[in-house]
Amino acid sequence: MGCGTLVQMQQIQDDLDRFGRDAEYFDQHRQEFLQRYPEQWVAVYHQQVVGADEDPKRLVEQLERKGIPPGLVFRDYVTDKEDLLIL
Amino acid sequence: MIRGYIRADGTRRRPFVKARLTMPSQRIAGDIHFLVDTGADAMLLAPTDALFLRVDLGQLPPGPPTTGVGGMTPTVRADATLIVGPHAFNLTLRILAPATTAQRTALARIPSLLGRDILSEFALFFEERTDRVLLLTPEEVNLLHLPH
Numbered sequence: 001m002g003c004g005t006l007v008q009m010q011q012i013q014d015d016l017d018r019f020g021r022d023a024e025y026f027d028q029h030r031q032e033f034l035q036r037y038p039e040q041w042v043a044v045y046h047q048q049v050v051g052a053d054e055d056p057k058r059l060v061e062q063l064e065r066k067g068i069p070p071g072l073v074f075r076d077y078v079t080d081k082e083d084l085l086i087l
Numbered sequence: 088m089i090r091g092y093i094r095a096d097g098t099r100r101r102p103f104v105k106a107r108l109t110m111p112s113q114r115i116a117g118d119i120h121f122l123v124d125t126g127a128d129a130m131l132l133a134p135t136d137a138l139f140l141r142v143d144l145g146q147l148p149p150g151p152p153t154t155g156v157g158g159m160t161p162t163v164r165a166d167a168t169l170i171v172g173p174h175a176f177n178l179t180l181r182i183l184a185p186a187t188t189a190q191r192t193a194l195a196r197i198p199s200l201l202g203r204d205i206l207s208e209f210a211l212f213f214e215e216r217t218d219r220v221l222l223l224t225p226e227e228v229n230l231l232h233l234p235h
Contacts, residue, residue, distance in 0.1 A: 012107045012170055019118040020092070020105055027094060041135075056135050056195070071117025071140040077196050082097040085122075085197070 015072060021047060022074035033078045043073040052078075088227055089172040089209070091123060091220030102213055102220040104201055107170040108132070108140070110180070115140050119199050123220060125211065127202030130169065131162075132182040134191065136199045142182060150181045160194065161186050169205065171222070176205060 025047040026033070033042055033049075041059045043051040050068050053059040056075075063070045091104040102123040109116040117140040121130070131153065137144065142165075150164035160183055167180035185191040209222035223231075 009170075009173070013172075016105050016107060016118060016170075019120075023092070023094070023103075023105070023120060056138055060139055060141070069117075071115065073139070074118075074120070075135075075139055080097065082099065083196070085099070085101070 018046065019072070019074055026074055026076055030078070034080055037078045039079055040077070041075055042078050043068075043070075043075045045073040088224070089174070089222040091222065093215060093218050093220060094120075100215055101198075103198075104171060104220065104222065106201075108167055108180070109170070110140075110142065110165050110167045112165060113142060113146065115142060121201035122198040123206070123211065123213070124200040124202055125206060127200045129181060129202045129204040130178065131200040131202060132180055133197050133199040134183050134185055134194050135196070137182050144182065144184050147182070149184075150179075153181070153183065160184075160190055171205070174208070176208070178204060 022044040026042070026044050037052040040052045040054050041056045042049060043059060043063060045068055050066065050073060051059050051062040053062060059075070060070045063073060089104060091102055093100050094103055103120045104123055105118060105120045107116065108119050117136075119132070119136050132140075132142075144163050147163035147165050150162035152159045152161050162181045163184045165180050165182065167178055169176045169178060183194055185194050206222070209224060210228040212219060212221040212223060
């Protein structure tokens with residue numbers, strides 16, 4: 001593995017670590033999000049809410065306008081409706 | 088060893104693994120949290136994750152339709168690389184491409200799936216009681232001396 005590839009892999013692992021922390025942040029604040037962003041998609045980046053919208057397309061546009069890469073944010077739908085997921 | 092996590096959504100507790108997905112043909116890279124699904128034949132990218140990664144579904148060739156309890160859904164396919172922990176896998180990625188408004192609505196909230204094309208490279212340890220989701224390499228499993 002070349003030096004450039006090693007640096008690239010380290011950057012990816014750093015991004016994934018941050019992504020994991022953002023997922024934890026989301027889960028820890030789920031109840032608060034239910035009050036503030038019910039039935040919306042919420043994006044978390046560096047443990048901050050960076051956007052929310054009912055329509056995921058509009059949320060992606062919102063993030064791009066802010067210069068935040070949509071593919072790197074942790075995103076999930078906030079709802080208190082339980083669904084049974086059988087795929 | 089790759090460490091996943093269990094996410095609680097109301098009373099549901101589901102196992103996830105985070106990974107980087109790249110699609111060189113569309114110059115796309117993004118992070119996904121995949122639901123670990125031993126029942127899925129292959130990895131599947133959900134429509135909402137495809138949207139956040141800015142995948143242009145119209146530019147990709149059709150793949151085989153997926154069949155699930157909700158019926159059949161068209162897919163598109165693309166060459167991709169999945170990076171999970173220190174492991175990189177080159178694969179043909181299937182992406183759900185719902186064709187109707189009803190399908191789009193029904194599938195909007197489903198997660199991307201980590202299926203057996205990737206899981207087959209590991210042994211899966213899942214214990215909800217202790218919040219453990221572990222993907223073990225063959226070398227790590229051999230050290231456990233599990234019965235055959």
